[in-house]
Every structure is written in C-alpha cells, then in structure tokens.
Amino acid sequence: xxxxxxxxxxxxxxxxxxxxxxxxxxxxxxxxxxxxxxxxxxxxxxxxxxxxxxxxxxxxxxxxxxxxxxxxxxxxxxxxxxxxxxxxxxxxxxxxxxxxxxxxxxxxxxxxxxxxxxxxxxxxxxxxxxxxxxxxxxxxxxxxxxxxxxxxxxxxxxxxxxxxxxxxxxxxxxxxxxxxxxxxxxxxxxxxxxxxxxxxxxxxxxxxxxxxxxxxxxxxxxxxxxxxxxxxxxxxxxxxxxxxxxxxxxxxxxxxxxxxxxxxxxxxxxxxxxxxxxxxxxxxxxxxxxxxxxxxxxxxxxxxxxxxxxxxxxxxxxxxxxxxxxxxxxxxxxxxxxxxxxxxxxxxxxxxxxxxxxxxxxxxxxxxxxxxxxxxxxxxxxxxxxxxxxxxxxxxxxxxxxxxxxxxxxxxxxxxxxxxxxxxxxxxxxxxxxxxxxxxxxxxxxxxxxxxxxxxxxxxxxxxxxxxxxxxxxxxxxxxxxxxxxxxxxxxxxxxxxxxx
Ligand SMILES: *Cc1c(COP(=O)(O)O)cnc(C)c1O
Numbered sequence: 001x002x003x004x005x006x007x008x009x010x011x012x013x014x015x016x017x018x019x020x021x022x023x024x025x026x027x028x029x030x031x032x033x034x035x036x037x038x039x040x041x042x043x044x045x046x047x048x049x050x051x052x053x054x055x056x057x058x059x060x061x062x063x064x065x066x067x068x069x070x071x072x073x074x075x076x077x078x079x080x081x082x083x084x085x086x087x088x089x090x091x092x093x094x095x096x097x098x099x100x101x102x103x104x105x106x107x108x109x110x111x112x113x114x115x116x117x118x119x120x121x122x123x124x125x126x127x128x129x130x131x132x133x134x135x136x137x138x139x140x141x142x143x144x145x146x147x148x149x150x151x152x153x154x155x156x157x158x159x160x161x162x163x164x165x166x167x168x169x170x171x172x173x174x175x176x177x178x179x180x181x182x183x184x185x186x187x188x189x190x191x192x193x194x195x196x197x198x199x200x201x202x203x204x205x206x207x208x209x210x211x212x213x214x215x216x217x218x219x220x221x222x223x224x225x226x227x228x229x230x231x232x233x234x235x236x237x238x239x240x241x242x243x244x245x246x247x248x249x250x251x252x253x254x255x256x257x258x259x260x261x262x263x264x265x266x267x268x269x270x271x272x273x274x275x276x277x278x279x280x281x282x283x284x285x286x287x288x289x290x291x292x293x294x295x296x297x298x299x300x301x302x303x304x305x306x307x308x309x310x311x312x313x314x315x316x317x318x319x320x321x322x323x324x325x326x327x328x329x330x331x332x333x334x335x336x337x338x339x340x341x342x343x344x345x346x347x348x349x350x351x352x353x354x355x356x357x358x359x360x361x362x363x364x365x366x367x368x369x370x371x372x373x374x375x376x377x378x379x380x381x382x383x384x385x386x387x388x389x390x391x392x393x394x395x396x397x398x399x400x401x402x403x404x405x406x407x408x409x410x411x412x413x414x415x416x417x418x419x420x421x422x423x424x425x426x427x428x429x430x431x432x433x434x435x436x437x438x439x440x441x442x443x444x445x446x447x448x449x450x451x452x453x454x455x456x457x458x459x460x461x462x463x464x465x466x467x468x469x470x471x472x473x474x475x476x477x478x479x480x481x482x483x484x485x486x487x488x489x490x491x492x493x494x495x496x497x498x499x500x501x
Contacts, residue, residue, distance in 0.1 A: 001064045003030040003235065006338040007349040014065045016130035019123075019236035020140065022229030023211055027352070028345070030235045031335050036061035038246075038286035040261050047250035047260075051088050052079055054250065055122075055243045062239055063126070070129050078122035078240075084109045090118065090244040092251050093429070095396045101421065102411065103257070104398065105248045106429045112182060113432035113469045114324070115275065116153035118244060119237045124157045124164065126236045127228060131163060140228045141220065141499065142166040143210060145203035147271060148175040149324045149431065151193070152182040154230040159188030166230070167192040167498060169203045172485055174323055177453045178435050178472060185478035192498045193482035196491070199317055201329050206491040207231070216492065223501045232274030233331050241278030242285070248426055249287055258424050265425040267293035267414070269407040270302060271325040273332035275428060280336060280374070290423045295410035296379040297322045302330055306377030309368035311351075312360040321382050321439040322402040324431070329355070340367045376418070378410035382439075385409065389443035399464050402436045404429040405443075434460065434472050 003018040005011035007028030013021070018030035036058075038046065046054050055075045056068075063071060079089045086109070093104040110117025131140050142164060144154045151168040158166040170183060172195040183193045196203045210216055211227055220226060232238060245266065252258045266289060268276040276294055283289040296303050298318040305311040313328040320326055334352060341347045341364070354361040363371075380388070388405040392398050400408060407427050415421050433440040434457055441460045442449045448459045454476045461468050486494050 001062055002033045004033055004343075005029070005345070006031055006334050007345055007352065009343065009345040014134075015063045015235070016065050016133040019126055019234060020130040020134050020226070020228055022227070022231075022234045023208075026349075027208075027212060028349070029233050029332070029335050031338055032062060035281065035285050043246075043250070043286065044253070044260055046246060047253045051090065051243075051247050052076060054247050055079065055240065058243050058246060059239060065133065066129065074122055074125035074129065077125055083111055083121060084117075088247075088251075090247055092248055092255075092426075093398065094255075095398055101424045103248070103252065103424065103426050104400075104404070104429045105244065105426050107244060108401075108430060108432045110153070111156050111471055112149070112152045113435050113472055114149035114153060115428070115430040116149045117156070119232075119240045120150070120153040120157040120230060122240045123230055123234070123236045124161045128161060128163055130236070131226075135226055137224065139225045140164045141225050142228050142230045143207045143495065144168045144230050145200065145207040146170045146175075147200040147324045147326055148179040149435075150231065152179065152186070155183065155186045155188070155191050155193070158230070159186065159191055161190070165190045165192075165499065167194070167495060169194050169196045169207065169491060171196055171199045171203055174199055174319055174326060176323060176436050176438075178437065178457075178475070179323070181453070181475050181478070182472075184480045184482045185475060186481065194491075194494055195485040196488055197485060198488045199319075200327055201317070202488040204231070204329065204331070206488045210492055210495060213492070216496070219496070219501060220499075223499070225499065225501075231331070232272050238274055238278050238281070238332070241275060242282050245279050245282040245287055245426075252424065261288055263288040263290040263423060265289070265291045265293060265411075265414070265420070265423045266428070267295060267407045267411040267425060268428045269295045269322065269325055269403040269430055271327040271330065273302070273330040273336065275430070277332045277335055280339075284339075290420075291414070292375050293407075293411055293414050293425075294375055294377045295407040296377070297325050297385070297406050298379065298381045299326050299328060300379035301328050302333075303377040303379040305333075306371055306375050309365075309371070310360060310362040311355065313355070314359040321385060321436065322406050324403055325406065337363065337367065340370045376414050378413040380406045380409040380413075386439070386443040388412075389440055393444050393464070399433045399440065399466055400429065401431040401433040402439050403431050432469050432472070433466070434468050
C-alpha cells in the first residue's frame with residue numbers, strides 16, 4: 001500500500017517513508033491511497049482474535065512494506081499485558097443503571113493514563129523500523145507539541161529508544177498539574193522537555209515551522225539526523241487508533257450486545273481530530289457506523305464548522321478543564337477534507353492556504369452535505385462538564401475524567417436533538433479521572449478538594465473507592481528534571497542547542 005500527500009497527489013511514498021517523515025515536503029499529511037475492506041465474515045473472524053491479533057491483522061493490511069515478524073514484534077511489545085493492566089488494552093465499561101445502549105470504551109489503561117498510549121506505545125517500534133528501511137543509520141529527532149497528554153505519552157514511548165531523541169514543548173499555563181508533573185519528572189537519556197510561553201497552537205505552529213525550515217533540516221542532515229513527528233499528523237499515530245474501534249465492535253458482538261452488521265454511533269471528545277478520524281477510517285473499511293458524534297469543549301471551532309461549513313479559528317481561545325481539547329487548529333481535519341472532496345489535493349491545498357492566511361475557509365456544498373450525513377457536532381463548557389461528571393457518578397457510579405464528560409454530555413445532546421436512543425453508542429473515554437483530579441473531585445465533592453494535588457488524588461480515591469493508577473501515584477516523590485521555559489520564537493534555538501549542533 002502506498003500513501004499520497006493531501007496537498008499533492010503526485011507525492012507517492014511507502015508506509016515506512018510516511019512514518020519516518022511524519023509530514024510531506026509541502027506541508028501536506030500522508031493518507032493511504034486505498035483502504036482495506038472487511039466483509040461481515042471478516043469482522044466475525046476478527047472477533048475471534050484477541051486485541052493483539054486484531055491489531056496485527058489491521059496493521060499488516062496497511063504496512064505492506066513491513067514483514068509479518070516486524071508487525072508482530074511491534075504489537076507484542078507495545079500492548080504487553082503488564083503495560084496496559086491486562087490482555088485487553090481497550091476494554092469496554094458497561095453501564096447498567098441508565099442508558100443501556102451507551103458503552104464506554106476505556107482507552108486510558110496504558111502507562112500514562114491517557115488514550116495517547118494506544119498509539120504512542122507502538123509508534124517508536126514502527127518508527128525505528130521505518131528509519132532502518134528508509135534512512136539506515138540516521139538518528140530520528142522527534143519534536144512534539146503537546147496540549148498535555150501527547151507529550152508524556154511520547155516521552156514514555158520513546159525514552160531510551162536507540163536511534164531517537166525526543167523534545168517536547170507544552171504550553172506553560174495550558175496543562176493540568178498532574179500532566180506537568182508527569183512531563184517535568186520524565187526519566188530517560190534521550191529526552192528533553194520545555195514549557196512554551198503561549199498556548200498549544202503556538203507550540204504546534206512552532207514545531208511545524210521548524211519541520212519545514214530548509215536550513216535547519218540541512219543542518220540536521222549534516223549531523224546524520226532527521227526530524228520526525230510523534231504528533232497525530234504522523235500516519236503511525238493514526239493507524240493504531242483504527243484498531244480499537246474494530247476491537248470494541250468485536251467485543252460488543254462477543255458480549256451479545258450487538259449483532260454483527262448492526263450500526264453503532266461513535267462519540268469522541270475531539271481536539272486535533274485524530275481519534276475521530278481513525279473511527280472514520282474504520283467505517284470506510286467496513287465498520288458499521290451510523291453517526292460520528294464530535295464533542296468539543298468551549299473551544300467549539302469544530303462544532304461551528306460542522307454546523308456551517310466554515311472553519312474559522314479567529315475567535316477567543318479558552319483554557320478549559322479539558323485541556324487536551326483546547327485547540328483551534330485541528331490538524332487532522334485536513335485528511336477528512338481530502339477524502340470528502342474525492343481526493344482533491346488542489347482544493348485541500350487551497351483550504352489550508354486560506355486557513356494559514358486568513359484563519360478560515362469554507363468548504364464546498366458537496367463536502368458540507370457529506371459532513372451533515374456523517375457527523376453530529378456539539379460542545380459543552382466547563383459547567384456542563386462538571387454537571388455531567390456528577391450526574392454520571394451519581395446515576396451510574398461511573399467516574400469520568402473531564403474529557404470523557406464532554407463526550408457524554410454531547411452524546412446526550414445528540415439523543416435529545418435526534419431522539420436516536422436506539423442505536424448502540426460507543427463513547428471514547430480518553431483519560432483517567434486521576435489526571436484531572438482537582439476538577440473531577442471538584443465536580444462531585446468540591447469541599448474535599450485541596451491545593452495539594454496528591455492529597456486531592458487520595459481524597460478522590462477514598463471517596464469513590466477507585467484505584468489511583470500506579471504511575472500517577474509514584475509521581476508524588478519523583479525528581480523534577482526539566483524547568484526551562486522559552487518563548488515560541490525561541491523554539492528553533494532551543495532545539496539546536498539541545499542537539500548540540
Ligand atoms: C488528545 C486528547 C483528546 C483529543 O484527541 P484528538 O485525537 O486530538 O482529537 C481528547 N482527550 C484526551 C484526554 C486527550 O489526551
């Protein structure tokens with residue numbers, strides 16, 4: 001299978017090239033030229049396998065330039081039971097008191113307690129294998145802009161991986177105390193962490209600028225190094241995410257909750273549009289989907305886009321209690337536009353040019369019609385988030401994190417508006433409540449919150465009888481290693497200095 005760039009169809013690369021390069025020369029994103037298609041019988045066959053088996057089958061269909069051993073090795077190492085607390089890294093939690101048709105797909109049982117682990121535990125394996133195929137002997141320099149969760153998950157995935165260096169930039173005031181602590185205490189000899197004076201979009205724009213700066217690229221090449229990306233613009237991030245949608249569907253068949261072939265709704269708390277896009281790919285590969293429900297927080301640029309067909313980032317940026325969704329430029333939307341325009345690279349390039357020059361673009365009527373058919377968009381502010389955490393806890397005894405609560409809230413909006421309660425619905429649960437303990441506890445027992453993060457964590461555990469993920473509990477006594485803050489326009493210098501070139 002080959003991959004094209006969303007901004008130039010004449011760019012044709014292998015999977016290994018797409019993964020090692022991260023982004024195409026002219027700034028486009030790599031997309032598969034065609035998709036494997038699974039029949040109902042093949043879905044049934046998939047349901048007989050365990051998670052790793054499902055992952056191996058799906059990855060093999062996309063990574064045709066990898067051997068079966070390479071894929072097997074990568075999957076087995078990434079989803080080892082001890083890393084994800086069991087054989088199924090993405091289990092479904094069944095709620096019983098309220099809506100029996102709502103299934104919470106828990107994607108946060110990995111080492112950093114957020115769904116980013118699902119992709120970032122396997123990406124280093126795919127990336128180092130890709131580097132060997134395409135750029136033998138070169139060191140990969142991974143630059144990461146993070147709104148909180150990607151940074152830690154990437155650091156954990158890449159720490160001490162031979163042939164790689166990783167540098168993470170996070171918005172200085174844009175992450176939760178636990179997220180910050182997770183990053184500043186990161187262990188490993190090839191890691192670097194910097195705070196940026198600015199928001200996530202500033203960090204992401206800064207990273208993209210460095211990636212496409214020819215002078216810096218040449219300087220790296222002279223030193224036998226090459227930039228790569230662990231952000232969800234990298235195909236190696238998206239691909240592993242397709243697996244858990246199929247896997248969840250298979251688990252629902254096996255549990256007798258749905259019939260094979262029955263359509264489901266998928267609700268995703270959305271930021272950079274990677275997670276929900278993986279679900280869109282799954283549908284195009286044969287997963288029976290009725291609607292994608294795209295949930296946003298107060299940064300509701302996607303909600304407005306889905307309603308009007310105009311994407312407009314010229315608006316206030318809000319720092320919310322679901323910081324991993326505090327994003328005004330959802331990069332992966334570019335891939336959706338490519339597919340919905342019928343692979344019209346010129347059109348996508350035009351939209352993206354308009355976005356970078358004016359901060360907005362409007363899609364054609366035909367694209368808008370397809371969006372209407374496939375997507376429902378909704379948003380939920382911090383007040384709604386807290387109310388949903390409380391309601392879900394009171395009614396279902398289920399404790400959601402702030403991001404998952406946004407999804408549950410918007411799913412309820414969907415049911416309210418459409419009356420569609422009958423379609424089984426998967427809600428992607430993207431983080432452990434303990435990553436956002438202050439706001440989660442503040443929603444159910446505000447009087448119990450204290451200024452001390454770890455006291456709050458313990459209080460939440462005591463009150464709800466749920467367990468604190470071990471890696472988070474251990475942070476209380478971890479040594480802080482990274483304290484540098486820099487301006488967004490200093491990122492380039494900081495990178496070169498850290499690389500010592
Ligand atoms: C990254 C993240 C999101 C947003 O996912 P995208 O793929 O960027 O849309 C939502 N919730 C949590 C907890 C995250 O870490």
